[in-house]
Each structure stands twice: as structure tokens, then as C-alpha cells.
Amino acid sequence: MKKTLQFFLALALFLGALALPALAADGRLVIDDAELLTSDACARLEESAQAVSAEYRCDVAILTVQSLDGWDVESYAEQAYDQKGFGWGDAKDGVLLLVSMEARDYYILTYGYGNTAFTDYGKELLEDTFLPALSDGDYERSFAHFIENSGVYLDQARGGSPVDRPQPVPQKAPLLTKVLLVLLCSLGPALIFCWNQLSKMKSAKPARSAGNYIPADGVRVIRKEDVFLYRTVVRHKIPQASNNTPRSGGIGGGGGTTVRSSGFSGRGGKF
Amino acid sequence: MPNTATLYQCPACTGPLRFDGGSGKLACDHCGNSYETAVIEALAADKERAAAAAAQPEWATEAAGSPWSDAEKAGLRIYSCPACAAEIICDASTAATSCAYCGNPAVVPKLFSGSLRPDYVLPFRLEKPAALEALQKHYKGKRFLPREFTQQNHIEEIRGIYVPFWLFDCQAEADVCFRATRVHSSTVRDEQITVTEHFRLTRGGQVAFQKIPVDGSTKMPDAHMDAIEPYDYKELRPFSTAYLPGFQAERYDVDAATSAERANVRIRKSVEESFSATVAGYGGCTTEYANIALAQGEVKYALLPVWMLNTRWKNQTFTFAMNGQTGKLIGDLPVAWPRVAAWFAGIAAPLAAVAGLLLYLLGEGL
Numbered sequence: 179m180k181k182t183l184q185f186f187l188a189l190a191l192f193l194g195a196l197a198l199p200a201l202a203a204d205g206r207l208v209i210d211d212a213e214l215l216t217s218d219a220c221a222r223l224e225e226s227a228q229a230v231s232a233e234y235r236c237d238v239a240i241l242t243v244q245s246l247d248g249w250d251v252e253s254y255a256e257q258a259y260d261q262k263g264f265g266w267g268d269a270k271d272g273v274l275l276l277v278s279m280e281a282r283d284y285y286i287l288t289y290g291y292g293n294t295a296f297t298d299y300g301k302e303l304l305e306d307t308f309l310p311a312l313s314d315g316d317y318e319r320s321f322a323h324f325i326e327n328s329g330v331y332l333d334q335a336r337g338g339s340p341v342d343r344p345q346p347v348p349q350k351a352p353l354l355t356k357v358l359l360v361l362l363c364s365l366g367p368a369l370i371f372c373w374n375q376l377s378k379m380k381s382a383k384p385a386r387s388a389g390n391y392i393p394a395d396g397v398r399v400i401r402k403e404d405v406f407l408y409r410t411v412v413r414h415k416i417p418q419a420s421n422n423t424p425r426s427g428g429i430g431g432g433g434g435t436t437v438r439s440s441g442f443s444g445r446g447g448k449f
Numbered sequence: 450m451p452n453t454a455t456l457y458q459c460p461a462c463t464g465p466l467r468f469d470g471g472s473g474k475l476a477c478d479h480c481g482n483s484y485e486t487a488v489i490e491a492l493a494a495d496k497e498r499a500a501a502a503a504a505q506p507e508w509a510t511e512a513a514g515s516p517w518s519d520a521e522k523a524g525l526r527i528y529s530c531p532a533c534a535a536e537i538i539c540d541a542s543t544a545a546t547s548c549a550y551c552g553n554p555a556v557v558p559k560l561f562s563g564s565l566r567p568d569y570v571l572p573f574r575l576e577k578p579a580a581l582e583a584l585q586k587h588y589k590g591k592r593f594l595p596r597e598f599t600q601q602n603h604i605e606e607i608r609g610i611y612v613p614f615w616l617f618d619c620q621a622e623a624d625v626c627f628r629a630t631r632v633h634s635s636t637v638r639d640e641q642i643t644v645t646e647h648f649r650l651t652r653g654g655q656v657a658f659q660k661i662p663v664d665g666s667t668k669m670p671d672a673h674m675d676a677i678e679p680y681d682y683k684e685l686r687p688f689s690t691a692y693l694p695g696f697q698a699e700r701y702d703v704d705a706a707t708s709a710e711r712a713n714v715r716i717r718k719s720v721e722e723s724f725s726a727t728v729a730g731y732g733g734c735t736t737e738y739a740n741i742a743l744a745q746g747e748v749k750y751a752l753l754p755v756w757m758l759n760t761r762w763k764n765q766t767f768t769f770a771m772n773g774q775t776g777k778l779i780g781d782l783p784v785a786w787p788r789v790a791a792w793f794a795g796i797a798a799p800l801a802a803v804a805g806l807l808l809y810l811l812g813e814g815l
């Protein structure tokens with residue numbers, strides 16, 4: 179499975195190298211291969227993307243293409259991220275918005291620190307900021323929103339709390355539980371003591387058995403048979419905490435980022 | 450006869466059992482269990498035996514006691530109490546001045562007549578002062594005893610009485626059937642699987658009982674008489690009127706056959722207990738039935754020594770009984786409920802304070 183994946187990735191890279199002309203590695207963050215923007219708009223967006231990226235040391239990039247060349251949007255985004263040389267520094271930290279016109283696909287891809295700053299839930303919220311304009315065909319406004327809000331997300335992440343699903347606050351034991359606990363700890367021993375003392379007050383008890391009157395070796399068991407009858411089986415589901423999705427950001431309980439083995443995480447759809 | 454429907458029920462789910470020709474077993478299609486035919490037949494027989502188990506064992510009560518000789522009759526006096534109808538046997542030299550049971554001072558001498566001569570007597574070993582001392586000891590360490598009870602109450606009467614007892618001897622021939630379970634629990638992936646194995650256990654054999662005492666007196670509270678057991682029968686002597694002077698003896702007013710019911714209950718319980726003690730390696734064990742037949746059931750009539758102490762406090766009578774041989778004293782005591790409340794609060798309040806403080810200190814973590 180992994181081998182096949184690697185093969186396809188290698189193939190993708192190879193084909194990608196052919197399909198995507200060598201536009202990469204010049205440090206550009208807004209690449210408008212689909213030619214949706216005017217050159218002025220493209221320059222303005224490039225400027226703000228560069229500013230945000232430098233500020234937070236994490237690339238905020240946009241790539242538009244006419245077609246995915248038959249690839250699924252996720253794989254295409256990943257190979258494009260590598261091909262175009264997106265990502266800040268050696269760690270390749272970054273977030274990429276890929277827009278493909280052919281089937282009106284969009285995809286938010288993050289890598290490295292981008293995975294920390296843009297959680298699954300964060301990506302969902304981020305969509306709402308640029309999707310309406312994207313659907314309307316107002317590409318410049320849509321991308322401007324994307325860059326601007328990415329800055330907000332990165333700022334939040336720098337503050338130590340990336341935009342994420344509201345965490346259930348670890349609740350203090352409710353008052354009732356505390357009261358019950360105190361009652362148990364205090365009334366329990368008092369009850370045991372009083373019960374024990376009260377039982378001493380009553381000593382005229384009728385005898386229930388006659389064990390005192392069985393002489394030594396008075397019990398002789400000569401017939402003894404143990405027969406297995408049947409078995410009953412009860413199955414009980416154990417509720418388990420779901421801990422099978424690796425997360426970055428170290429936050430549990432419904433939040434965080436689902437990172438693929440490739441190191442990328444992403445979210446996409448149609449606009 | 451393969452696949453013939455039978456009237457047998459599945460012991461696990463009460464579904465109908467079907468004879469499975471392939472395995473030669475009785476199978477239940479409902480729950481999937483299958484049984485050896487012999488097992489199902491044994492279980493069916495159990496039901497009949499359980500119904501039979503309610504039968505009371507028979508005792509040979511005729512052998513208890515013997516007739517008095519004329520010489521003995523001449524040396525004995527009998528008094529009857531008009532208040533409580535007790536009949537008291539005294540040595541001619543011991544004038545009964547009051548009723549040993551109710552304290553009524555006007556006891557009426559009667560002509561000595563009939564009734565059985567005891568087989569045994571267990572002589573008094575402890576005297577009156579020992580009984581008073583034992584009572585003081587009985588009060589000790591009782592934190593809920595009203596202080597005024599020990600200060601104000603006076604022992605109204607203290608009497609040494611030879612109480613009539615029936616002594617039941619037997620060899621119990623018993624078959625006891627238990628149902629027992631063994632529980633295995635294992636976890637497979639996200640399932641907790643609990644397997645309960647059910648077993649039928651039978652134990653058969655004999656249990657010997659020697660001289661189970663049951664008092665033959667309606668005047669004596671049964672609980673008191675049971676609670677001062679046991680007696681040391683090594684000192685049991687063949688009856689002689691020589692042991693009577695100085696003490697009163699009651700004549701039985703519950704016959705041996707009636708008293709046998711109390712002995713039977715205790716025998717049944719003890720047989721079940723001693724047989725279930727041989728059951729090892731099972732989780733739960735319940736008695737299905739206990740079939741008990743008596744061999745060599747024999748009843749003897751004996752007089753056993755008891756000190757009875759009566760005290761009145763706040764218009765209530767408190768009765769204490771002491772084993773006249775071993776000195777074991779028992780008797781219910783009044784409870785000072787305000788003292789109970791004080792102790793309860795005295796323990797609960799500081800503990801609540803400590804628990805509350807601990808919770809407060811750990812509070813942030815909880």
C-alpha cells in the first residue's frame with residue numbers, strides 16, 4: 179500500500195515536472211496560472227502575501243490552475259506545494275490555497291507550522307471567509323480575504339492558541355459530588371461506629387444453627403458430584419476514547435489537526 | 450428415536466429441548482446449549498426431591514424422661530403460680546416463697562403429680578454473686594447505655610432456675626443439592642465477554658448432632674435461652690433430686706415433639722452449612738434443596754442451670770440470663786438515643802471538616 183503510494187507520488191512528481199513548467203523557486207507566493215487576476219491585482223496580492231509570510235515566518239500562498247491534469251485535488255496540491263517551492267525556511271512551513279477552474283475545486287493545504295496554525299476546524303472557518311467571493315468570481319477579493327485571515331490565524335497561533343474547536347473546559351467536580359463525597363467520608367465511619375455499638379446492646383439472639391453440637395469428625399460426606407450444566411455468555415461493549423487520529427498542536431478532545439503521513443493536512447471542496 | 454420432542458425444558462433458558470441424534474445429547478435451539486440426557490433427568494428428579502425436602506424429620510420423643518419414683522415424689526413439692534401459671538418443682542427443704550418467673554410472692558403449693566422425671570441435670574457451678582458481677586461486666590463498654598440505667602436500676606430479682614431442656618441427639622442422613630457458578634471474564638478488542646458456567650453440585654452423607662438444647666418452657670424467652678449456649682456437657686449428670694436444694698426447677702410446658710421443630714430448623718441450617726463448606730472452587734453457591742432424614746433420633750430431658758436477673762427501669766422490664774455453668778450473660782439493654790446522636794455527630798462533624806478541607810485544598814485539581 180505504502181509502496182504503491184510512493185510510486186504514485188514519484189510518478190506524480192515526474193509528471194508534475196512535465197505538466198507544470200518551471201515557474202517555481204523564484205519565491206513567488208501568488209501564482210495565477212489560470213489567469214484569473216489582472217497583473218495589478220496579482221502584484222497587490224503578492225505584496226500582502228509576502229508581508230504576512232515574513233511577519234509570521236510561514237508562507238501564505240495561492241495557486242490557481244486551469245486543470246488538475248486528471249489528479250485528485252489533494253495529490254495535486256501536495257505535489258504543487260513541493261514543485262513550486264512553497265513553505266518558509268527548511269521546515270517548509272506554510273499554507274496554500276489551490277484553486278482549479280476545470281471542476282471548480284479549491285483546496286487548503288498546510289505543512290509544518292501551517293498544520294499547527296490551521297487546525298481542521300480552523301480550515302473550516304477559514305473557508306467561510308473566502309468562499310463566497312470565490313463563488314461569485316470575485317477572485318481578488320476572495321484571495322485578499324484568504325491572505326488577510328491567514329494572518330489572523332497565524333497571529334492567534336503565535337499567541338499560543340490556534341483557532342480551534344472550542345475545547346470542553348475541564349470541569350471542576352460539581353458541588354453536589356463534593357457534598358456527597360464529604361457526607362460519605364463523615365457519615366460512613368460514624369454510621370459504622372454507631373451500628374457496631376448499637377449491635378452490642380442487643381445480645382438476646384435466637385440461634386440459627388447447631389454447629390456447636392456437631393462432634394469432631396461428625397460430618398461425613400460420602401457422595402459428591404459436580405456436574406456442569408450450561409454456560410451463558412454476556413457481551414458488553416467497552417466504550418473507548420477515540421485516540422486513533424494523530425494530531426499536531428497537542429490538543430485533544432475533538433480539536434487539532436489531522437495530519438497525513440505525507441506531513442500535509444488539508445481541506446477542500448467545490449466553489 | 451431421533452428428533453422426538455420431549456417435555457424437558459432447557460435449564461438455561463426454559464426453551465424446549467430436542468433430542469439430537471447426531472450427538473446423542475439434548476439440544477436447545479433457542480440458546481444453543483446441549484446436555485447429556487442423564488443431566489436433564491437428574492435435574493427433573495431434583496424438582497421432586499425439593500418438594501419432598503420440606504418434610505419434617507421424625508423424632509422418637511417417647512424415650513425422653515422417665516416416671517418419678519415414689520420416694521422422689523415424697524421429697525418434692527410443687528408450687529403453681531396463679532399469676533403466670535408456672536409450675537415450680539422444689540426440694541421439700543426449699544420453701545418456694547415467690548414465683549421464679551414473674552416474681553409473684555403468692556405461690557400455691559400443689560400435690561405433686563405426674564410429669565416426667567428428667568434424664569439429666571447439669572449442676573450449678575456459679576453462685577449469685579457471680580451473676581451480679583457478670584451483669585456489671587455486661588454494662589461495661591456499652592457507650593450507648595443510659596448512665597441513669599446503671600445508677601438507678603436495682604436488680605429486683607435474681608434467681609437460679611433449673612430450666613427444662615429437651616436435648617436432641619441424631620445422625621442426620623442428608624442429600625444437599627447446590628447450584629454453583631464459575632465466572633470467566635475476558636476482553637476481546639472492544640468487548641467485555643463474561644462467560645458464566647453453571648453447575649449442579651450434590652453432597653450426600655451424614656452429620657452427627659449431640660444434644661442440641663431446646664428449652665421446654667414458655668416462660669423462658671427462647672432468644673435468651675439460645676444466646677447463653679453452649680453448655681459443657683461433660684458435667685452432665687444422671688438426674689438426682691440431690692441437686693435441687695436451694696434452687697427452683699421448672700416443669701416443662703412445651704413437649705418434646707413441639708420443641709423438635711426448633712431443633713429441626715437448626716439441624717437443617719447446620720447440614721447445609723457443613724456440606725456447602727465442602728464446595729470449593731466456585732463463585733456463587735446457592736442451596737437448591739436439602740433432603741434430611743434422621744437416623745437414631747433421640748430426645749432426652751434435662752435440667753440446665755440458668756441465673757435469671759430482672760430489672761425495671763422507666764416502667765420497662767429488662768431480663769438478663771446467665772449460663773449457670775459457664776457464666777455467659779446476655780440480655781438486651783436500653784439505648785440512650787441522645788448519646789447515639791452525640792457520638793454520631795462527634796464522629797461525623799470532625800471528619801466532615803477534614804474531608805471538606807482536603808477537598809478544598811485539592812479543589813483546583815478536581
Ligand SMILES: [Zn+2]
Nearest residue numbers: 459462477480
Ligand atoms: Zn436454552
Ligand SMILES: [Zn+2]
Nearest residue numbers: 530533548551
Ligand atoms: Zn409466676
